[in-house]
Amino acid sequence: xxxxxxxxxxxxxxxxxxxISCTGTSRDVGGYNFxxxxxxxPGRAPTVVIYDVSERPSGVPDRFSxxxxxxxxxxxxxxxxxxxxADYYCCSYVGGFGTYVFGTGTSVTVL
Amino acid sequence: xxxxxxxxAELKQPGESLKISCKGSGYKFTSYWIGWVRQMPGKGLEWMxxxxxxxxxxxxxxxxxxxxxxxxxxxIATAFLQWSSLRASDSAIYYxxxxxxxxxxxxxxxxxTLVTVSS
Numbered sequence: 001x002x003x004x005x006x007x008x009x010x011x012x013x014x015x016x017x018x019x020i021s022c023t024g025t026s027r028d029v030g031g032y033n034f035x036x037x038x039x040x041x042p043g044r045a046p047t048v049v050i051y052d053v054s055e056r057p058s059g060v061p062d063r064f065s066x067x068x069x070x071x072x073x074x075x076x077x078x079x080x081x082x083x084x085x086a087d088y089y090c091c092s093y094v095g096g097f098g099t100y101v102f103g104t105g106t107s108v109t110v111l
Numbered sequence: 112x113x114x115x116x117x118x119x120a121e122l123k124q125p126g127e128s129l130k131i132s133c134k135g136s137g138y139k140f141t142s143y144w145i146g147w148v149r150q151m152p153g154k155g156l157e158w159m160x161x162x163x164x165x166x167x168x169x170x171x172x173x174x175x176x177x178x179x180x181x182x183x184x185x186x187i188a189t190a191f192l193q194w195s196s197l198r199a200s201d202s203a204i205y206y207x208x209x210x211x212x213x214x215x216x217x218x219x220x221x222x223x224t225l226v227t228v229s230s
Contacts, residue, residue, distance in 0.1 A: 001172060001173050001174070003155070003157075032215075034215035034216075036215065036216040036217065038156070038217075040156075045206055045220040045221065045222055045223055046148075046156065046206070046208075046220055047220065048216050048217060048218050050216075051214075051215065051216025051217075051218075052215060052216060055216070057216070057218060087155075089155065089156050091156075091158075091217070093215050097170065097172065097173065098170045099158055099160060099161055099170045099171070099172050100146070100158045100161070100172075101158060101172070102148075102155060102156045102157060102158060103155075104155055105155040105156070
């Protein structure tokens, strides 16, 4: 059960948009609409920003959006803000095991 | 509001046993799953396994099967993560997370427990 593949880092200027990809297989990302995304600031616990591919929890700004095509999911952050600078992890349900797998993580830098 | 509170930091020697805890509040505990996540120093998040509080049904990720034991006591709304013989490579922050049965995102997280294994 290998980790999902994410770019190591992405960056964007204040107010711009960035998109983070998350590539898995038909046993995880491609097989279920159960992809979620987590934001983690240094020294803090993760918090969910997207669940079920594109659903946004209450309290999460609509600048965060998610999508999926085949075995690849994506998180887009629009109108980048300084507080968006953090690590982001995708996560997918894994069929067969009934558990979950995280992505390798992406560091987002706001220039 | 779902809240998880984890036990405090631990400093252990190689070969020692350890059991850390994660206590839930603010929801009907028995209808929820609790998962454990490892984060080694400077590294990413790794799912270890999940447990359903109602019947203690437990599912381990293959990398952690046989390395740790996940258990729960629904009477005190608490899940546990246990090692029988710690190694230096078990040094990490361990987070617990929770979700309702039937949901697949994890909205509730504990604050993390730092485990340091060193002689």
